[in-house]
Amino acid sequence: MIDNFKTVLVATFLRVMSWIPLNRLHKLANLIGRIVFWLPTETRRITLINLQLVFPLLPEAERRSLALQSIQETIKAGLELGHLWYGNLDYLLALIKGVHGLDLVKDAQTSGRGIIFAAPHIGSWELLGLYVSMLGPMTTLYKPPKIKGLDRLIVASRSRAGAEIVPTNRQGVVSLTRALQKGGMTGILPDQQPRNDGGVFAPFFGIKAFTMTLLPKLAAKTNAVVIFAFAQRRQNGEGFDIVFIPGEKDIYNPDPILAATAMNRSVEACVKAAPAQYQWEYKRFKRRPDDAPGRIY
Numbered sequence: 001m002i003d004n005f006k007t008v009l010v011a012t013f014l015r016v017m018s019w020i021p022l023n024r025l026h027k028l029a030n031l032i033g034r035i036v037f038w039l040p041t042e043t044r045r046i047t048l049i050n051l052q053l054v055f056p057l058l059p060e061a062e063r064r065s066l067a068l069q070s071i072q073e074t075i076k077a078g079l080e081l082g083h084l085w086y087g088n089l090d091y092l093l094a095l096i097k098g099v100h101g102l103d104l105v106k107d108a109q110t111s112g113r114g115i116i117f118a119a120p121h122i123g124s125w126e127l128l129g130l131y132v133s134m135l136g137p138m139t140t141l142y143k144p145p146k147i148k149g150l151d152r153l154i155v156a157s158r159s160r161a162g163a164e165i166v167p168t169n170r171q172g173v174v175s176l177t178r179a180l181q182k183g184g185m186t187g188i189l190p191d192q193q194p195r196n197d198g199g200v201f202a203p204f205f206g207i208k209a210f211t212m213t214l215l216p217k218l219a220a221k222t223n224a225v226v227i228f229a230f231a232q233r234r235q236n237g238e239g240f241d242i243v244f245i246p247g248e249k250d251i252y253n254p255d256p257i258l259a260a261t262a263m264n265r266s267v268e269a270c271v272k273a274a275p276a277q278y279q280w281e282y283k284r285f286k287r288r289p290d291d292a293p294g295r296i297y
Contacts, residue, residue, distance in 0.1 A: 007149025017082030022095070023237025025079050033072030043281050046297060047071055050280045053296070054205035069276035076233065077124060077279075084126045085157040092130060097234060101244030104227050105135060114180030114224035117187040118215060118247060120267045121279035122230035124240060126157075129187055131242055132229065133161035139179040139186050143168045173214075180222035188215050190228075191267050193287060201289045202260035205268060210287040216251050216259035226251050228266050232274045245269060 017025060037044050047067045055063060084092065108115050117132050119125045132138065140158065142165045144151045159165050164179075166172035176186055193199070194212040201208040219226050226247035231240045250262035271278045285296045 004149060006147045010147060010150060011153065014082035015086060017079050018086040019082075021237070022080070022083065022239075025083075026076050026233075026237040029076040029079050030072045033068065033075045036075070037068045037071050043071060043074075046283060047280045049297065050282075050284065053207055053285065066276060067280070070278065070280045073123075073233065073277045074279055074281050077126075080124060081126065084124070084130070085153055089130070089161060092127060093134075095127065095239045096131060096231075096242055097239040098241040099244075100241060101227075101246075102242075104225075104244045104246055105132075108225035108227065109136060109183075111225070112183050114183050114222050115185040116180070116215060116219055116224045116226045117185065118190040118226055118228045118263070118266065119187050120191045120228070120230060120270050121189065121282060122270055122274055123233045123277045124231040125189070127240055128229055128231040128242065129158060129163070130161050131231070132185065132187060133158075133163040135185065137179065137182075137184040138163040139176050139184055140165055141168045141172055141176060141186070141188070142166065177218065177222060180218060180224045186218075187229075188212075188218075190215055190263050191282075191284065193284065200256050200260050202257055202264050204264040204284065207285055208289050208292065209264065209285055211260040211264055213256050213260060216253070216256065216263060219247075220252050220254065220259075226263075226266075228270050230270055230274070230277075233277055243270075243273065245273075 020028070044067070047070055051063050051067055058066070105115065119128055129140070140163050142155065142158070145154060155165055166175045180186060190212065192212065193210050194214065198214060199210045199212050202211040203209070204211070215226070218224065228245040228247055229243065231242055233240055245266070247266045248262040250258050251266070253259045253262065283297050288296065
C-alpha cells in the first residue's frame, strides 16, 4: 500500500514536471536550490565538504558559489526526469544542440571493438543513455529502484531507443561481457562507489576514494574502447551538448590500482569541463582506507 502511494505520488509529480517548459523548470530548480543552500541541509553540508576536499585552494566565496550552482544543477537533473521518462524520442533528441568528439565513437565502431561509455555523474546521464543507445547495439546493467512501482516506467524509458536492459548480477555481467566481445556497447557510471569486494582505493582529486574495478576489468577482458561521456546542460534551458572524451590508456593496466587511478583521472577531466554540473552532493569519500584518520562525513 505504501509503495503504491509512493509510486502514484512520484509518477504524478514527474508527469506534471514534464508539462513545464525546460527553461521554466530550470528557473524553478535554481530557486529551490538557493533555498536548500541557505538552509542547514544535509545536501549543503556534504557539497561544501566535498568541494573543500577537492578544491582546497579555491577562495571561500568561489567555493560557496560553486556549491550553490552544484545543488541547483542536481535539482535540475531530478526535475528533468519528467521530460526524460515521459517525453518522446524526437522531442528529447531535439534537446541535444551539439555533439563533440563523436569521431571517437565512429573510430571505435570501425575497428570492430566494443565500447564502454564511462558516464560520470555530470549533467543529464539519463539523456546521455538515450543518445548513445541510438548509436549501435547497447546492453545496460539495471538495478531496480527502491520504489518498485517505478520499475516499469524506468525500464521502458531506458530501453525505448533500443537498449537491452540486464540485471546487476552475475548473469547480467556475463551478458554484458558477451555483448562487448561481439562489438556491442554499454554504459557504466565510473564514479559510483562499489560494494566491498568490487573496488580498490585510488586517488580522486588527490584523495583516496573507493573505486570500482568492474569497468577496467571489462575493458581488459573484452578489449573494448573506453570513452568518457556526459550530457552537459546549456544555460537557460537551451538544451544539452553531448561530449565524448578518450579514456586514459592505463585503464587497461592489469594492476587494479593503476587502472582505477587512470579511470579517476579521466573522470577528473570530465569534471573540470563542467564542475558545477558534477554531483558533489554524493558521499564519494564515505568509505575510508584503514590507515586514514577519522570519518569525512
